Amino acid sequence: MRTDTFIDIDGAAGEGGGQVLRTALGLSVATGKSFRIEGIRAGRARPGLLRQHLTCVRAAAAVGAAEVTGDTLGSTQLAFRPTRIVAGEHTAAVGSAGSAMLVIQAVLPALLVADGPSRLVVEGGTHNPSAPPYDFVAKVFVPLLARMGARVGITLERHGFYPAGGGRVVVEVDPAPLHPIELLERGEVRRIEARALVSAISPGIGHRELKVLRDTFALDRDQLVVEEVPDPRGPGNAVLLEVRCDGVTELFCGFGERHVSAEVVATRVAHEARAWLDGGAPVGEHLADQLLIPMALAGGGAFRTRWLSSHTTTNIEGVRRFVPIQIEATENGVVRFG
Numbered sequence: 001m002r003t004d005t006f007i008d009i010d011g012a013a014g015e016g017g018g019q020v021l022r023t024a025l026g027l028s029v030a031t032g033k034s035f036r037i038e039g040i041r042a043g044r045a046r047p048g049l050l051r052q053h054l055t056c057v058r059a060a061a062a063v064g065a066a067e068v069t070g071d072t073l074g075s076t077q078l079a080f081r082p083t084r085i086v087a088g089e090h091t092a093a094v095g096s097a098g099s100a101m102l103v104i105q106a107v108l109p110a111l112l113v114a115d116g117p118s119r120l121v122v123e124g125g126t127h128n129p130s131a132p133p134y135d136f137v138a139k140v141f142v143p144l145l146a147r148m149g150a151r152v153g154i155t156l157e158r159h160g161f162y163p164a165g166g167g168r169v170v171v172e173v174d175p176a177p178l179h180p181i182e183l184l185e186r187g188e189v190r191r192i193e194a195r196a197l198v199s200a201i202s203p204g205i206g207h208r209e210l211k212v213l214r215d216t217f218a219l220d221r222d223q224l225v226v227e228e229v230p231d232p233r234g235p236g237n238a239v240l241l242e243v244r245c246d247g248v249t250e251l252f253c254g255f256g257e258r259h260v261s262a263e264v265v266a267t268r269v270a271h272e273a274r275a276w277l278d279g280g281a282p283v284g285e286h287l288a289d290q291l292l293i294p295m296a297l298a299g300g301g302a303f304r305t306r307w308l309s310s311h312t313t314t315n316i317e318g319v320r321r322f323v324p325i326q327i328e329a330t331e332n333g334v335v336r337f338g
Helices: 019-031 051-063 100-112 136-148 203-217 260-277 285-298 310-322
Strands: 007-012 034-038 066-070 077-081 089-093 118-124 152-157 166-176 189-199 224-228 236-246 249-255 303-304 327-329 334-337
Touching: 007 019, 007 310, 019 034, 019 077, 019 100, 019 166, 019 285, 051 089, 051 100, 051 118, 089 100, 089 310, 100 118, 100 136, 100 152, 100 166, 100 285, 136 152, 136 236, 136 249, 136 285, 189 203, 189 310, 203 224, 203 236, 236 260, 236 327, 249 260, 285 303, 285 310, 285 334, 310 327
Parallel strands: 007 034, 089 118, 189 224
Antiparallel strands: 034 077, 066 077, 118 166, 152 166, 189 236, 236 249, 303 334, 327 334
């Protein structure tokens, strides 16, 4: 690798998870700045690059025509030097139930500022724990990107439930200048919808999940849907609660687990949604993480969240390393850029 100026990053910062790496990859390619990272995922039980993270690295390297060292399974350090943004056709396959959505997260920032349109096809998990499901990205995040001026289309061609994976998502990006937006007020709740996805399991499980959400939020029949998903790879279940407000849409998700009842899965979703509704802030914890990079690239904007998680504060520090923009996070949960 050629001699270059690198941004040095501590992969053990904050929670010591994969978000530190994904933020660095996305902004490195988008800004053209090289980085070195040590202690990758040091805070996890299995440190280093797992298959999902290695897929992120290689996808970002392809989009950024990057020179990379350390891109092997289990590696705890990496050097990454992008040379240019390559628009056009890109593919990535996790090869496990690892999240396809997190791979998209790692390369989308660069595609947003490329000099031409791109089409990205990612295969992997689309509905699995510890990552935003496809529905969150499609119904919550992408519409906000559109309000910022981005032209992004996302399509789910095949579901991929944990633990089998095998999903397929297509993202099409037609770059356009990003402009700042403010998300400080949630506005009135206009509609709540609940949907249970069931694959190779009894639809009755989905009906039991929806009953909990129906009783909690006084939903009518037209607000409840059980969707049977054909998936020969194995069983899967997700319950989704979508809350549409004047200022923002939020989505809360739970996943079926062995030895955990449908009622418990749905109750967890209900509690998370109720906490967001009672808190009043428009931006939830997970959406706050997603908004940091596009708002920084837009050069301004602001959002209000109920509280800043350690995950979000770590991500803010990562963004600051690559983008010369002031990011102010206040005690009342307002994050302001510019």
